[in-house]
Amino acid sequence: xxxRRTVSAGExxxxxxxxxxxxxxxxxxxLKLTTSTADGREQIVGVAYPSDFIGxxxxxxxxxxxxxxxxxxxxVFARNDFDRFAREHPELEHKLLERTLAELxxxxxxxxxxxxxxxxxxxxTFLLDMSERLADxxxxxxxxxxxxxxxxxxxxxxxxxxxxxIETVSRQFTKLKxxxxxxxxxxxxxxxxDRSALQALAG
Amino acid sequence: xxxRRTVSAGExxxxxxxxxxxxxxxxxxxLKLTTSTADGREQIVGVAYPSDFIGxxxxxxxxxxxxxxxxxxxxVFARNDFDRFAREHPELEHKLLERTLAELxxxxxxxxxxxxxxxxxxxxTFLLDMSERLADxxxxxxxxxxxxxxxxxxxxxxxxxxxxxIETVSRQFTKLKxxxxxxxxxxxxxxxxDRSALQALAG
DNA sequence: CCGCCAGATTGATCTCGGTCAAGGATTCAC
DNA sequence: GTGAATCCTTGACCGAGATCAATCTGGCGG
Numbered sequence: 230x231x232x233r234r235t236v237s238a239g240e241x242x243x244x245x246x247x248x249x250x251x252x253x254x255x256x257x258x259x260l261k262l263t264t265s266t267a268d269g270r271e272q273i274v275g276v277a278y279p280s281d282f283i284g285x286x287x288x289x290x291x292x293x294x295x296x297x298x299x300x301x302x303x304x305v306f307a308r309n310d311f312d313r314f315a316r317e318h319p320e321l322e323h324k325l326l327e328r329t330l331a332e333l334x335x336x337x338x339x340x341x342x343x344x345x346x347x348x349x350x351x352x353x354t355f356l357l358d359m360s361e362r363l364a365d366x367x368x369x370x371x372x373x374x375x376x377x378x379x380x381x382x383x384x385x386x387x388x389x390x391x392x393x394x395i396e397t398v399s400r401q402f403t404k405l406k407x408x409x410x411x412x413x414x415x416x417x418x419x420x421x422x423d424r425s426a427l428q429a430l431a432g
Numbered sequence: 433x434x435x436r437r438t439v440s441a442g443e444x445x446x447x448x449x450x451x452x453x454x455x456x457x458x459x460x461x462x463l464k465l466t467t468s469t470a471d472g473r474e475q476i477v478g479v480a481y482p483s484d485f486i487g488x489x490x491x492x493x494x495x496x497x498x499x500x501x502x503x504x505x506x507x508v509f510a511r512n513d514f515d516r517f518a519r520e521h522p523e524l525e526h527k528l529l530e531r532t533l534a535e536l537x538x539x540x541x542x543x544x545x546x547x548x549x550x551x552x553x554x555x556x557t558f559l560l561d562m563s564e565r566l567a568d569x570x571x572x573x574x575x576x577x578x579x580x581x582x583x584x585x586x587x588x589x590x591x592x593x594x595x596x597x598i599e600t601v602s603r604q605f606t607k608l609k610x611x612x613x614x615x616x617x618x619x620x621x622x623x624x625x626d627r628s629a630l631q632a633l634a635g
Numbered sequence: 636c637c638g639c640c641a642g643a644t645t646g647a648t649c650t651c652g653g654t655c656a657a658g659g660a661t662t663c664a665c
Numbered sequence: 666g667t668g669a670a671t672c673c674t675t676g677a678c679c680g681a682g683a684t685c686a687a688t689c690t691g692g693c694g695g
Contacts, residue, residue, distance in 0.1 A: 347651080347652090348651075348652065393652075393653090394652075394653055394654080396652085396653075396654080397651090397652055397653075400652090415661095416660090416661070416662095
C-alpha cells in the first residue's frame with residue numbers, strides 16, 4: 230500500500246499549487262502547511278502531528294505547501310489510488326470526514342486569533358495550545374496539558390503561525406519570562422510557571 | 433426528513449458553544465458563522481450560501497454561532513438523526529467530505545489574508561471573492577465573476593470578516609471609489625470598474 | 636414632507652506592532 | 666577549540682490601522 234518515506238527537518242514534501250499527486254499520513258515528526266504571497270510573506274495555515282492526515286484528496290491542486298519542521302516519517306499514497314480506495318471503503322471516508330471536520334474547527338478558532346487578538350493574546354493562546362497538543366503527542370494515555378515542552382518551531386515559524394514578526398514574538402516571550410509566567414531554558418524549550426496567568430492573557 | 437425553516441435577517445440559528453443539536457442545508461439566503469471573545473470582539477469564520485451545509489455533525493458542541501445575514505430558508509435536521517442517516521449512506525458522507533475539504537481550503541486561504549495582508553489587500557481580495565461567489569449564486573451556468581452585485585454584508589460585517597474596524601473598511605472603500613476602481617451606487621452595492629487594478633491590489 | 640435613527644463617512648489623534656539596525660548567543664564545521 | 670553562520674534579542678523609530686468624536690446620509694414611520 231502506502232510507501233514509507235522519511236523527510237528531514239526543513240525539507241518540503243508538497244509544493245503549494247502543485248498538482249495534488251500525493252496524500253500521506255504522519256507517522257512521526259511534525260510538519261507545517263503554509264501559503265505564501267508572491268512577495269514572500271508566509272502564513273502557516275496548519276500543523277500536522279503524528280497520525281494526522283496530509284494532502285488534498287478529491288482535488289486537483291494543493292492549496293498549501295507541506296514542509297517538515299522536524300525529521301519526520303510519513304506514509305505516502307498516490308492520490309488517485311487513495312481516492313479510489315477511499316470511495317470503496319466508507320469507514321475510511323468516515324474517519325477522514327471526522328478528522329477534516331475537527332481540523333476545520335481548529336482552523337476557525339485560529340481565524341479568531343489572527344483577525345481579532347492582540348500580540349500578547351496570540352502568544353498566550355499559542356503557548357496553551359502547544360502545551361495541550363504536545364502533551365498527547367506520544368501514545369500514552371491522557372496526561373493533561375504539558376507543563377514543559379520543546380516547541381517544534383523556530384521564532385520565525387511562531388511568527389508565521391501567529392501573523393506577527395519575529396521581533397514581536399521575541400519581545401513577548403521576553404516579557405512573559407520577565408513576569409515569571411514562563412521559563413525559557415533553551416531556544417525552543419518552554420516551561421509554564423503560571424498557567425492561570427497565561428489563561429487570563431489568552432482571553 | 434428535514435424540516436423547512438425560515439430565518440429572518442439578523443436572527444440566529446445556532447449559538448456558539450451550544451450543544452450541537454442540529455445541522456442544516458441552506459436553500460436560500462446567506463448566513464454568517466462567527467466566533468466571539470468574552471469582551472465582544474467578533475470574527476466571521478465562514479459564510480454559508482445556498483446549497484451550503486451548516487452545523488457540526490459527529491461533534492458534541494458547535495464551535496461557531498450561525499446568524500442569518502439576509503432572510504433565509506434552510507432545511508434543518510436533528511443532529512442525531514443526521515449522523516445516523518449519514519453513516520448509513522456513504523454517498524452522502526462522500527459529498528459532505530468533499531464540501532468540508534473545499535471549505536477547509538477556502539478557510540486556509542482566508543487565514544493568509546487575516547495574518548499577512550494589509551488593509552488595501554484585504555479589501556481588494558474581499559471584493560474579488562464576492563464578485564465570484566455572488567456570480568454563481570443563482571442556478572444558472574457559469575457566467576464568470578459578476579461586475580456588479582449587492583453585498584450581503586453591512587460595513588461592520590465586512591470589518592468582522594477581514595479583521596479590521598468599520599472605519600478602516602469605510603476609508604478603503606472611499607479610496608477605491610476616488611481612484612475609479614469601483615463605483616458604490618448604494619450602501620451595499622458594488623460595481624467593479626477596473627478589475628485588473630483590484631487584482632493588482634489583492635496581491 | 637419632515638423628523639428620527641441606524642448605519643456610514645470623515646477627521647484628529649494615539650498606539651501597537653512593524654521596520655531598520657546593532658549586538659548576543661548557539662550550534663555546527665573543521 | 667575556534668571561527669562562522671544562523672538564530673535570537675534588544676533598541677530606536679515609524680507608520681498603518683485603531684480609537685475617539687463629530688457629522689452626514691438615507692430609509693422609514695408618522
